[in-house]
Amino acid sequence: MFSRSLKVGTTTTQRTGGDAISQLRFHLLMRQVPALPVVGSFAERLLAADLPDLTAAKRREVVGFIAHRVDALPSFTRFGVLLLGTVFRTLLAVPGGWGVARLLIALPLPLVAEYPRLMRSLGFAYVWEHWPATTPTGDVAVANAAIGEAAA
């Protein structure tokens, strides 16, 4: 039936020159443009608007986490996110751009709406996992459990 092959001594197949070039091209194409400079400013503005009382230090930490996650996205999704990120970054660079951006993200545009949603999902998950006593404005609640009980 089968024979147990010897585990000592390994074989390597040679890659052809053409393969090596296409492999190189692949690696160049896939070389990662870091996400932070592309998505950072928008994520920062969005968090500042959603959670105005979150401290600047915490906000920076959250933005770092968001960028880290965008870097890990599957290639196609990452490409799309960075494309939208570039559009929004450019928008934020012009005077009044944030107002236009807010208008855009409020519209039910299928792919565009996914961008702020992704930023918020990652950001909110991070904020409440790391600082569960955070209030909806980003402040720190003192007696969180007591508030819950009182409301109930």
Place this chain on the structure above:
Amino acid sequence: MTVSPAAVPPATVPPAAVLRATAAMDADVLIIGSGAGGATTAAVLAEAGLDVLVVEEGEWVEQGALVPFSLEQMDRQYRAGGVTVALGLPSIAYTEGRCAGGGTEVNSGLYWRPPGDVLQRWREQFRIVDFDPDELLAIADEVERDISVCPAPGGYTEPSEVLRRGADALGWRNGEIPRWMAYPNDQPHGQRQSMTRTYLPRAMRAGARLAVGCRVDRLRCGAGRASSADTTLADGTPGTITFRHVFVCGGAIQSPALLQRSGIRGHIGRTLAVHPTVKLAARFPEALNVPDDVPVHQVKEFAPHLSFGGSASNPGLVALSLLDQWATFQQAVTQWQHISVYYAAITSEGLGRVRSFPRMKDPVVTYGLTLRDRALLRSGLARLALLMLEAGALEVYPSFKGAPSVRNRRDLATMQQAFSATRASVMTVHLCSTVPMGELEGRTGADSFGLVHGCSNIYVNDASLLPTAPGVNPQASVMAFAIRNARHFVASGGRRA
């Protein structure tokens, strides 16, 4: 079906036994992926005396080293940090394990045997030959012993009781789902008997080698045979593995993607089937949140089309479930201890696709829900909200844009009217059917034992083979089929190879 709660000693392997992949490796049988399909295949083949090498893209992480459902766990044990999506209207978020043991390391551990009627249907509709459902169920018996499938000892958590209480009040069928857990000294928190604790150590004891940090980019094929695989190691360096037979066990997204990248055509990646879920958060008078575990009850009154269960509910996940309607639901986040998250899952009639494009590392995944799926999601969410009210919820927050909060039965009608699947947070963790097995031409990608059509030594042996979504949690079906197919491979001496 289940054994009693067991105090199984952890079947750990010494860390030194797990290899770092190297640039040049070889084996008689290469197994790509170490999850539910790959680990069981490895154990069967190694115990039959074959020279087996399992390669796994992710790392080996000890069970219990990370907080379950935490962001750190997502980073280290999930593909892309858990942020993966099937594009569509709506897009469906899905997650895949990416570590030694695959999805079995991170999942909820809820065990469902493959349903008998589903097995019959698969056999007939996909023409799976030499397939006896009773034989598969006998394998399921073995699996249940091996991974210690048992009910939870002692009482249930409050989020689990909510499901039971609400369903009982409505007269809906419900019950505890046993899990693959060991409960040393009857501790309420079990140890998940995942692949790193069961089948992988078993395979390694029988001589299989497991090399982690090694992604297979493509198989080198010619005339229906593959003889080597191009790999990328964790540090980015390329490598090669030579072999006589290969089992592709990368899961229902990665397996078809790898076959496509290797130039293998046919019915590959065209029929992705999932169990889409919609969710809600429910707030109760008492603090009930359990951040690091899921409820063990499921409600099966409307099964197989519709089932209800509970999700992980740490504060981060509670915030996520309120996100779609943050403007009106945001105050609830301060009461996360009183909130638990639940889902309604459907057996979808829609289908998805997995497509690989040249020079792209990852595949593009798409999924389309049918009108019937959308209606089922709507009625599912409404019924789940009703169940929550019956269980004593003060307020229910459905996860879709424009959702009203639900405090009484009148609100349910408003909620149902406002619901649209396109605006909902739809997600899934059950992915299958991208290389369906059987002899039916045009609708199957592999034969009745997982040999890829048109190939002589390339097998698929994971969730991709399940002909359709089983309507229940799928891991048991994946494992039982993988063991059956691996045994057949051994018995037939590798067939055409």
